[in-house]
Amino acid sequence: MLYNHSIPFYLLIGIMAIGVLQAGATGVLFFFKSSGIKRSNYFFGLLLICFSLTLLHNILILCHFYEYYPRWKFLPIYFTLSFPVLLFFYVKLDLYPAYKLRWTDAKHFILPVGQFLFLLINCLLPLQLKLQTDRFFYSIFYGAIEQALYLSLFFAYLYFARRYIVQKRRDNRDPAQVRRLFYLRKLVKILFILFVFHSVMVVSDFVAWEVFRRNMQSSKPYAALGVLSFTALVWWVGTYGFQVLLWGRRVFGRKRRVDG
Numbered sequence: 001m002l003y004n005h006s007i008p009f010y011l012l013i014g015i016m017a018i019g020v021l022q023a024g025a026t027g028v029l030f031f032f033k034s035s036g037i038k039r040s041n042y043f044f045g046l047l048l049i050c051f052s053l054t055l056l057h058n059i060l061i062l063c064h065f066y067e068y069y070p071r072w073k074f075l076p077i078y079f080t081l082s083f084p085v086l087l088f089f090y091v092k093l094d095l096y097p098a099y100k101l102r103w104t105d106a107k108h109f110i111l112p113v114g115q116f117l118f119l120l121i122n123c124l125l126p127l128q129l130k131l132q133t134d135r136f137f138y139s140i141f142y143g144a145i146e147q148a149l150y151l152s153l154f155f156a157y158l159y160f161a162r163r164y165i166v167q168k169r170r171d172n173r174d175p176a177q178v179r180r181l182f183y184l185r186k187l188v189k190i191l192f193i194l195f196v197f198h199s200v201m202v203v204s205d206f207v208a209w210e211v212f213r214r215n216m217q218s219s220k221p222y223a224a225l226g227v228l229s230f231t232a233l234v235w236w237v238g239t240y241g242f243q244v245l246l247w248g249r250r251v252f253g254r255k256r257r258v259d260g
Contacts, residue, residue: 009062012224016059019231023238024052029245036244040093047086048241050079051234058227073130074122078142080150082112084157087191091161091184095168111149115141144206151199158195162188187240194236198229 027048033041057078060066066073085108093099118141122133137144165188169181205226208216217223 008220008224012227013059013062016055016062016227016231019234019238020052020056020059022052022242023048023055023234026238026241026245027052030241033245037094037097040090040097043086043090043093044241044244047083047090048238050082050086051237053077054079055231055234058230062227070131071127072123074119074125074133074142076116076119076123078119079112079115080146081115081141081153083150084153085109085112088157088161091188092164094184095164095181111140111153115146118142147202147206151202154195155192155199158188158192162192183240183244187237190236191233194229194232198233201226201229 027045030041030045030048033045054077057075060075066075088108118139122130125133135143140146140149162185165181165185169178169185172178172181205216205222208214217226
């Protein structure tokens with residue numbers, strides 16, 4: 001599974017593994033973070049853990065883990081449809097800590113929960129049935145349609161998160177709050193830049209196969225760039241989270257707990 005590979009392959013796996021550990025460990029620490037908004041911390045911690053597990057899913061695919069151990073196929077560690085929602089509510093609850101989650105907010109979680117249940121149910125299927133299921137084009141939870149939803153929703157929720165930040169900045173003149181908004185804006189801005197590159201890799205791979213019937217994954221440099229485009233997202237969110245843990249009390253406030 002990890003034998004007879006080139007040094008660049010092992011370096012790639014190493015870079016991805018560091019991202020898994022960094023994001024996962026930082027995400028867990030956010031659940032114990034005493035400064036800032038408690039609910040906001042929970043959403044960001046869960047976002048980091050989802051990024052970490054999805055990157056682990058990519059490592060397992062690269063290592064052909066599911067081919068060697070098909071009984072683990074559809075292991076529910078793939079959360080592409082959760083990223084946009086968790087990021088959005090992290091920003092929203094941090095900016096508006098008195099906001100109370102309403103039953104109407106449940107609509108945001110339909111796709112994330114559906115994706116998790118889809119993978120969980122398929123993972124529990126008997127092996128014979130599981131081998132007949134794959135990443136089908138029309139699957140909204142694990143296929144081409146899912147990827148389209150993932151990309152479009154991520155950009156949409158990024159836009160709304162940024163709009164909240166801009167609106168809050170327009171209405172706020174407190175230097176401490178302005179500094180905090182600067183860091184949130186930096187998180188969203190760099191995420192946008194990295195996600196544009198990641199989207200280009202995903203879309204170009206899809207178009208090359210569906211239109212020209214050319215498997216771009218057979219090109220090792222292209223495949224590596226595609227993997228690294230997502231890994232960069234995980235590294236950035238994990239690095240941002242680690243920085244918040246270090247200087248969060250100074251920038252985000254020592255006891256900003258308003259869980260209205």
